[in-house]
Amino acid sequence: MSNVKIRDIRVIFTEPDGIRLVIVKVETTEPGLYGVGCATFTQRPTPVKAAIEDYLKPFLLGKSVDDIEDIWQSSYVSSYWRNSGVLNNAMSGVDEALWDIKGKMAGMPVYDLLGGKAREAAPVYVHSSGSSPQEVGDKMEAFMEKGFHHIRVQVDTPGYSTYGSHSGKAKTAQAKSKKEQVSNGPIPITTWLRDYDPAKLYAHPGGVFEPKPYMRSALDLFEHIRGRFGYGVEILHDVHERIPPILGVWFAKEVEKYQLFFLEDLFSPEDNEYFRLVRQQCSTPISMGELWNSPHEVVPMIKDRLIDFIRIHISQMGGITPCRKIAAMGELFNVRTAWHGPGDTSPVGHAANLMLDLNCTNFGIQEAALFGDRTKEVFPGSPEVHDGCMWPNGKPGLGIDIDEKLAAKYPFRERAFGGAWDTVRRADGTVVKP
Ligand code: GCO
Ligand code: MG
Numbered sequence: 001m002s003n004v005k006i007r008d009i010r011v012i013f014t015e016p017d018g019i020r021l022v023i024v025k026v027e028t029t030e031p032g033l034y035g036v037g038c039a040t041f042t043q044r045p046t047p048v049k050a051a052i053e054d055y056l057k058p059f060l061l062g063k064s065v066d067d068i069e070d071i072w073q074s075s076y077v078s079s080y081w082r083n084s085g086v087l088n089n090a091m092s093g094v095d096e097a098l099w100d101i102k103g104k105m106a107g108m109p110v111y112d113l114l115g116g117k118a119r120e121a122a123p124v125y126v127h128s129s130g131s132s133p134q135e136v137g138d139k140m141e142a143f144m145e146k147g148f149h150h151i152r153v154q155v156d157t158p159g160y161s162t163y164g165s166h167s168g169k170a171k172t173a174q175a176k177s178k179k180e181q182v183s184n185g186p187i188p189i190t191t192w193l194r195d196y197d198p199a200k201l202y203a204h205p206g207g208v209f210e211p212k213p214y215m216r217s218a219l220d221l222f223e224h225i226r227g228r229f230g231y232g233v234e235i236l237h238d239v240h241e242r243i244p245p246i247l248g249v250w251f252a253k254e255v256e257k258y259q260l261f262f263l264e265d266l267f268s269p270e271d272n273e274y275f276r277l278v279r280q281q282c283s284t285p286i287s288m289g290e291l292w293n294s295p296h297e298v299v300p301m302i303k304d305r306l307i308d309f310i311r312i313h314i315s316q317m318g319g320i321t322p323c324r325k326i327a328a329m330g331e332l333f334n335v336r337t338a339w340h341g342p343g344d345t346s347p348v349g350h351a352a353n354l355m356l357d358l359n360c361t362n363f364g365i366q367e368a369a370l371f372g373d374r375t376k377e378v379f380p381g382s383p384e385v386h387d388g389c390m391w392p393n394g395k396p397g398l399g400i401d402i403d404e405k406l407a408a409k410y411p412f413r414e415r416a417f418g419g420a421w422d423t424v425r426r427a428d429g430t431v432v433k434p
Contacts, residue, residue: 014407016374021346024093035100038349039093051090083294088318095319103397110355121389122357124368125150129165133224150234157217161207163240206422211243222258234261241268262287275306290340313340336364347379351398
């Protein structure tokens with residue numbers, strides 16, 4: 001038992017490459033010993049900061065840094081109501097920082113604290129998107145030449161907003177101001193522009209989404225990719241929960257012949273039960289989980305083997321402490337990990353992903369965000385991505401730091417509606433789960 005206590009807990013906001021990141025720094029009574037953790041909920045950063053500063057900090061100051069499990073469990077019930085994204089992200093920031101501290105005290109990386117490495121590096125997938133299957137394929141080719149073997153493919157649906165490609169931005173660019181409104185599909189763009197203010201910065205372009213045109217463009221994309229590259233490269237696709245569930249069942253069967261590595265977010269978490277129908281009808285590998293915040297959502301999906309890959313956003317579930325247990329449950333049911341790792345997981349969060357990636361036997365794949373130079377400067381020790389993998393640097397703890405002076409150069413910018421994920425609508429105006 002060390003005599004090292006928690007002396008201070010601070011929240012750092014920074015957006016070096018235009019994505020709002022939330023980092024927690026836990027400082028200790030041992031001079032120079034501190035840890036960093038990711039608490040990034042990019043659409044709602046300020047309530048996460050308040051949850052830490054107003055509640056976790058007074059609750060934890062003076063506690064021993066040794067007792068990560070006890071700190072996590074007592075923090076989890078300290079709000080009585082639990083399993084929310086805001087509270088889980090707040091706990092994750094502290095939890096990951098405590099694992100960082102424990103590794104530094106032990107002089108070993110966190111994956112060694114967990115029992116060592118099952119692999120030297122974590123194979124990753126990267127994102128290829130474009131306005132046409134040809135453009136997506138061209139970007140794929142460039143990634144393949146750099147040694148990437150797993151590539152997520154997303155294509156525009158002409159005339160509509162599509163997740164994962166730039167069509168929304170393209171259309172936003174078109175409609176610079178309300179007076180330039182053009183019809184873009186089955187309804188005048190005015191409905192799409194209902195909430196749009198060209199003067200504001202949007203977290204994510206909205207637009208009109210229609211399931212059938214989207215599915216046709218995705219199927220055309222897979223046909224093109226398989227025709228051009230064959231089956232030697234692994235392709236992944238994210239439906240992003242947008243289509244009516246029964247169409248999702250049809251779509252999963254329709255894509256079976258393209259042998260995807262996985263099909264992601266086929267349904268919304270609220271429609272998890274539909275995965276049973278897919279399992280009975282086809283063998284398309286299924287991934288789900290970035291939107292989950294609660295063990296209640298996780299357990300049925302793993303115990304009934306309704307998914308193949310756990311796509312949890314580790315800070316949304318509360319950090320390394322709960323997710324290492326979820327990974328262990330997955331191993332017993334042969335369900336693999338595929339932690340969420342987009343640009344709005346901070347490099348600290350990617351480092352936490354990597355610790356579990358290297359240790360878990362049931363590792364599946366790791367999503368990698370290829371961070372810009374500014375972000376990598378703010379976060380020295382960011383996991384390197386090359387030769388198709390994410391690599392550890394072998395340093396103790398999470399192996400990463402934050403340069404607070406540099407981070408302060410990139411304060412949060414003002415965003416429309418506080419930075420909400422923008423409103424996507426069906427042609428008749430109904431809001432779509434985004
Ligand atoms: C993914 C995710 C992201 C989310 C984003 C939300 O598979 O990487 O779907 O792109 O949409 O993280 O903020
Ligand atoms: Mg996703």
